Amino acid sequence: MDTPQPLYSAESVRELDRQTIAALEIPSIRLMKRAGRAAFKHLQAQWPDIGRIQVFCGGGNNGGDGYVVAALAAQKKIPVTVYACTEPDKLKGDAHEACEYARREGVQVLTSLAELDNADGNTLIVDALLGTGFSGALRVDVAHAVERIEKSPGPVLAVDIPSGLSADMGTADLAVHADMTVTFIGRKLGLYCGRGPALCGEVQFEDLGAPAQAYCDVDAAVHRYTAEGIKRLPVRAADTFKNQFGHILIVGGDSGFGGAALMAAQSSARAGAGLISLATRPEHLSAALTRCPEVMAHPVISGQELEPLLDGPSVIAVGPGLGRSPWSEQLLARAGRAEVPLVVDADALNILSEGRVLAGVKRNDWVLTPHVGEAARLLGCDTDDVLADPREAAAAVQEKFSGVVILKGAGTLIAHDGGVDLINSGNPGMASGGMGDLLTGIVAALIGQHLPLVEAARLAVWLHGEAGNRAAEDGQRGLLATDLLPWIRRLVD
Numbered sequence: 464m465d466t467p468q469p470l471y472s473a474e475s476v477r478e479l480d481r482q483t484i485a486a487l488e489i490p491s492i493r494l495m496k497r498a499g500r501a502a503f504k505h506l507q508a509q510w511p512d513i514g515r516i517q518v519f520c521g522g523g524n525n526g527g528d529g530y531v532v533a534a535l536a537a538q539k540k541i542p543v544t545v546y547a548c549t550e551p552d553k554l555k556g557d558a559h560e561a562c563e564y565a566r567r568e569g570v571q572v573l574t575s576l577a578e579l580d581n582a583d584g585n586t587l588i589v590d591a592l593l594g595t596g597f598s599g600a601l602r603v604d605v606a607h608a609v610e611r612i613e614k615s616p617g618p619v620l621a622v623d624i625p626s627g628l629s630a631d632m633g634t635a636d637l638a639v640h641a642d643m644t645v646t647f648i649g650r651k652l653g654l655y656c657g658r659g660p661a662l663c664g665e666v667q668f669e670d671l672g673a674p675a676q677a678y679c680d681v682d683a684a685v686h687r688y689t690a691e692g693i694k695r696l697p698v699r700a701a702d703t704f705k706n707q708f709g710h711i712l713i714v715g716g717d718s719g720f721g722g723a724a725l726m727a728a729q730s731s732a733r734a735g736a737g738l739i740s741l742a743t744r745p746e747h748l749s750a751a752l753t754r755c756p757e758v759m760a761h762p763v764i765s766g767q768e769l770e771p772l773l774d775g776p777s778v779i780a781v782g783p784g785l786g787r788s789p790w791s792e793q794l795l796a797r798a799g800r801a802e803v804p805l806v807v808d809a810d811a812l813n814i815l816s817e818g819r820v821l822a823g824v825k826r827n828d829w830v831l832t833p834h835v836g837e838a839a840r841l842l843g844c845d846t847d848d849v850l851a852d853p854r855e856a857a858a859a860v861q862e863k864f865s866g867v868v869i870l871k872g873a874g875t876l877i878a879h880d881g882g883v884d885l886i887n888s889g890n891p892g893m894a895s896g897g898m899g900d901l902l903t904g905i906v907a908a909l910i911g912q913h914l915p916l917v918e919a920a921r922l923a924v925w926l927h928g929e930a931g932n933r934a935a936e937d938g939q940r941g942l943l944a945t946d947l948l949p950w951i952r953r954l955v956d
């Protein structure tokens with residue numbers, strides 16, 4: 464099983480950099496040359512027949528890496544030109560030395576975009592404008608260089624991180640879209656969350672010989688789980704019976720939202736739960752029986768009627784289509800006090816954020832599954848604040864409510880007492896109604912099958928996203944939540 468990949472902040476990567484140079488007792492220029500060689504190795508492997516290369520170099524060490532790449536290309540007789548966004552004579556330290564190295568190898572260094580030939584489809588662009596030293600809004604000169612790269616029809620390789628992308632948050636306004644990103648020494652958190660996955664293309668990691676001790680000494684911001692690193696359900700023994708696989712109660716489906724609750728029930732069933740009950744408005748019963756006869760549907764018109772249904776289930780998921788009415792609040796108030804693990808989603812989170820129901824309640828045995836807007840309401844902040852630092856937001860919700868928090872996004876974060884995990888999952892086709900309800904049902908089903916909450920959360924996020932990817936093979940537009948159900952079943956084993 465793969466071990467989770469540590470993801471670092473820009474500052475932590477700089478510390479790794481410092482510790483590597485100290486431990487290896489090498490001058491920093493040697494590390495820069497290792498970076499350049501690593502980037503060039505991937506460039507040659509990915510584009511062995513490229514016609515020519517244009518390297519866009521910034522004024523710092525990211526630019527320095529770019530000059531090393533240019534020198535290596537010249538040595539291999541690949542036509543290469545550098546566009547220097549910062550005048551070479553203004554470069555300092557290693558970057559200056561790398562520029563001189565490139566010039567000694569005969570590389571042409573231009574300082575005006577107007578002098579640079581227009582790239583064609585057989586021109587590879589190397590983006591070495593900005594790396595971990597980028598902060599704030601792009602300066603105009605660099606913005607023009609990024610715009611030029613964005614107009615290039617050929618492939619783009621980003622050195623360390625696509626320029627314009629924040630290494631810490633994955634936020635970006637104008638930024639380079641790369642086909643490949645070669646990142647050094649430490650994987651940056653921003654490559655894997657927010658706009659990172661869309662801007663980076665394929666990420667290649669190179670440790671540049673950093674010693675293992677450096678990774679022990681520097682804390683990771685997040686641990687990224689890939690499919691190979693996520694614990695799966697155990698193989699089922701022959702002599703089993705349905706009660707061993709959990710009895711899930713889904714509570715939700717206010718008037719007009721019956722489908723959400725039913726989809727949560729269906730995804731629980733497809734994720735292997737033994738028994739599924741559904742507590743919902745009476746008007747949804749016939750649909751439930753017709754569409755999913757395996758689900759035991761119960762009409763509830765008040766919290767009082769919900770009470771007797773809370774005893775049997777081993778896991779309760781409250782929120783899909785729950786709505787914000789007094790009925791909704793009564794159901795959450797009762798379900799929230801049940802003494803079995805809970806999954807709390809959608810409007811149940813919004814009711815929780817208003818502070819009237821279950822005020823101040825913290826539980827170790829519940830999983831909250833907010834999207835960015837719901838997380839903002841739970842924290843009493845703006846959505847932009849959550850987007851500005853998703854990791855911090857997920858950790859803050861977990862601090863406030865305990866348990867496990869799944870903050871949904873292109874890079875989904877899972878905050879728990881042991882830290883924050885990240886799982887890249889799904890695709891843009893999944894931005895449609897009902898997808899969150901499916902995830903809620905899967906989480907509940909996996910807890911019901913005796914996975915600890917954090918492992919259930921990791922497997923559910925991966926399973927949900929992978930089912931979405933498989934279902935999207937027929938196209939992302941028009942992807943419906945129920946298209947994922949057969950895939951959930953095929954992938955859960």
Ligand SMILES: NC(=O)C1=CN([C@@H]2O[C@H](COP(=O)(O)OP(=O)(O)OC[C@H]3O[C@@H](n4cnc5c(N)ncnc54)[C@H](O)[C@@H]3O)[C@@H](O)[C@H]2O)[C@H](O)CC1
Pocket residue numbers: 476477479480494495498521522523524525526527528549592593594595596597598599600601602605622623624647648649
């Ligand atoms: N440990 C490693 O990962 C290694 C990293 N290397 C490379 O070094 C860069 C980091 O270099 P640094 O000089 O600290 O910063 P940058 O080159 O990323 O940027 C500084 C450069 O950018 C300008 N700048 C900053 N903000 C802006 C802005 N908003 N708009 C425009 N320009 C901006 C600033 O003025 C400087 O000129 C790392 O990414 C790697 O590529 C080592 O070479 C190998 C080990």
Ligand SMILES: [K+]
Pocket residue numbers: 525590591592593594621622623624625626
């Ligand atoms: K870059």
